[in-house]
Amino acid sequence: MNATLPASACPPACDACRLRRTGAFTPVQPEQLDFIQRFRADTATVPAGGAVVHENQDNARLFTLYSGWAFRYKTLSDGRRQILNFLLPGDLVGLQQEFGDASMHGVEALTDCTLCVFPSDGLWTLFREHPRLGYDITWLSAHEEGHVDDHLLTAGRRNATERVAMLLMHLYRRMERIGLVEDGSVAFPLNQQHIADALGLSLVHTNKTLRRLSALGLHELKNGRLRMLNTRALARIAEYYDRPPRLLPLL
Amino acid sequence: MNATLPASACPPACDACRLRRTGAFTPVQPEQLDFIQRFRADTATVPAGGAVVHENQDNARLFTLYSGWAFRYKTLSDGRRQILNFLLPGDLVGLQQEFGDASMHGVEALTDCTLCVFPSDGLWTLFREHPRLGYDITWLSAHEEGHVDDHLLTAGRRNATERVAMLLMHLYRRMERIGLVEDGSVAFPLNQQHIADALGLSLVHTNKTLRRLSALGLHELKNGRLRMLNTRALARIAEYYDRPPRLLPLL
DNA sequence: CGGACATTTGACAAGCTTCAAGAGAAGTGG
DNA sequence: CCACTTCTCTTGAAGCTTGTCAAATGTCCG
Numbered sequence: 001m002n003a004t005l006p007a008s009a010c011p012p013a014c015d016a017c018r019l020r021r022t023g024a025f026t027p028v029q030p031e032q033l034d035f036i037q038r039f040r041a042d043t044a045t046v047p048a049g050g051a052v053v054h055e056n057q058d059n060a061r062l063f064t065l066y067s068g069w070a071f072r073y074k075t076l077s078d079g080r081r082q083i084l085n086f087l088l089p090g091d092l093v094g095l096q097q098e099f100g101d102a103s104m105h106g107v108e109a110l111t112d113c114t115l116c117v118f119p120s121d122g123l124w125t126l127f128r129e130h131p132r133l134g135y136d137i138t139w140l141s142a143h144e145e146g147h148v149d150d151h152l153l154t155a156g157r158r159n160a161t162e163r164v165a166m167l168l169m170h171l172y173r174r175m176e177r178i179g180l181v182e183d184g185s186v187a188f189p190l191n192q193q194h195i196a197d198a199l200g201l202s203l204v205h206t207n208k209t210l211r212r213l214s215a216l217g218l219h220e221l222k223n224g225r226l227r228m229l230n231t232r233a234l235a236r237i238a239e240y241y242d243r244p245p246r247l248l249p250l251l
Numbered sequence: 252m253n254a255t256l257p258a259s260a261c262p263p264a265c266d267a268c269r270l271r272r273t274g275a276f277t278p279v280q281p282e283q284l285d286f287i288q289r290f291r292a293d294t295a296t297v298p299a300g301g302a303v304v305h306e307n308q309d310n311a312r313l314f315t316l317y318s319g320w321a322f323r324y325k326t327l328s329d330g331r332r333q334i335l336n337f338l339l340p341g342d343l344v345g346l347q348q349e350f351g352d353a354s355m356h357g358v359e360a361l362t363d364c365t366l367c368v369f370p371s372d373g374l375w376t377l378f379r380e381h382p383r384l385g386y387d388i389t390w391l392s393a394h395e396e397g398h399v400d401d402h403l404l405t406a407g408r409r410n411a412t413e414r415v416a417m418l419l420m421h422l423y424r425r426m427e428r429i430g431l432v433e434d435g436s437v438a439f440p441l442n443q444q445h446i447a448d449a450l451g452l453s454l455v456h457t458n459k460t461l462r463r464l465s466a467l468g469l470h471e472l473k474n475g476r477l478r479m480l481n482t483r484a485l486a487r488i489a490e491y492y493d494r495p496p497r498l499l500p501l502l
Numbered sequence: 503c504g505g506a507c508a509t510t511t512g513a514c515a516a517g518c519t520t521c522a523a524g525a526g527a528a529g530t531g532g
Numbered sequence: 533c534c535a536c537t538t539c540t541c542t543t544g545a546a547g548c549t550t551g552t553c554a555a556a557t558g559t560c561c562g
Contacts, residue, residue: 072400074400074401074404076404076408076409076490077490080408080409081408082403082404082407082408084400084403084404095389095393096393096396096397096400098393099389099390099393099394105400123386124386127378127382127383127385127386127389128382131378131379131382131385132378134378134382134385134386134389135374135375135378135385137389138346138350138378138385138388138389138392139350141389141392141393141396142346142347142349142350142392143350144396145347145392145395145396145399146347148396148399148400148403149323149325149335149347149356149399150325151403152333152335152399152402152403152406153325153327153333153335155403155406155407155451156333156406156450156451157327157331157332157333157451158327158331159517159518160517160518191539191540191541192540192541193540199407200406200407200408201518201519202518202519202520203519203541204518204519204520204521204542204543205517205518205519207541207542207543208518208542208543211541211542211543239327239328410549410550411549411550442507442508442509443508443509444508452550452551453550453551453552454508454509454551455510455511455550455551455552455553456549456550456551458509458510458511459510459511459550462509462510462511
């Protein structure tokens, strides 16, 4: 698009990767980085609202989200939508598709996104030649399942207030982990419909719950940014307990 | 326990494995089978209602469920429980624990279970020396996440009737796939509290929904067995679409 | 027979959804 | 620069699905 690359664009060389410099990801050996760079077939951008992966698309490729937000979702035939999880920079996208079979989901960009694209048919090669990276991918897969597990507990057993508190805590902590807190607040590109679809609530009830929490002074949502005003209280409401952050693998 | 091994017990040699003979699992090379057998540190049995993995236990080992049913769950401090998924013979248990970090869940036996036990610290060796098996494990992990994704859609966006129909279809098809349908019915060891905890409903409402469906002649639940009387209708209610079953990896 | 536990039902309460409509905010084109 | 459209957020009211409480019935087992 631009003649000059924006800071958010994928750099041509992986050793210039902004993400690896955040200190949130596991360091890799030079030869592994070299392999990753050769494995990366392409980079791509998707505008806000665009489809990264179509629901029911089956031969999708594998991506690492480099900048921006996206989300995985499923829908029912009458349009009811469930957001499965949110994807932040560093997240690997498309493993479930690659491993086919289990039912499909779509991935939509929430903001403009830049992605590193990997050929999905090269995955077996990766496992064969770089078992360490295969191990890391499995770790990421299990880790993401852990997030979905938490989310299922939220949708199945928490009430509306607890659900909203949980989502705010969860996203804030994840942003914090990858160094995206600025002035005590984080970018927050979700609208209330996204929040409702993630939590299994109606739009109206989501709005009322959100207003109640902000009226209590627990958070502030303004100009597309989220500021946590009382993390303690929110964590208590949600029963959100985070474990000491561990370094994440990054492909 | 018994002097004579029951048919459900784990055989000493993997080439006598009953599961592999069902035709539901991917065939493996003799040397891989050999490795799996050496990798298997032990076998174990857990009585119905017993804990396979305690919630918050972190150094858990890796298991393959050989016979019986179990389930993964999480609880909130006041006792609200969410069942994350059900484990049937052939399922791999404990990957999320092994890969730590993401929040913890418990695993409880629903019936008497027999398990093949693998040392969790040997997983890296497996990836290094048998990348094919590592690849398979990743596949299983992604596949299980697909199940949790479906389950999240169910808990978040389906109504009570659709949820119950979904659960019945899902479990019936999984049992069918591994050859456990007998006389047109399958073992069904869940009680209504388990169903309620899986679907995010109250016990009472689960009961009423179940009765309504069986009064309509869609299913029959009797003597611990489930018989599907109108699969078409149940699938339509739940919007359950299964894809042609693919062979599952088995460790 | 007695006790523990699962299932079943009815009545009532409540949390959440749906419907409806107004107020902001942001983009578009004349 | 302003009318116009569109989208998001907000609020109130009414209704329905689901949860809670309570108690009876059924089942299994020692």
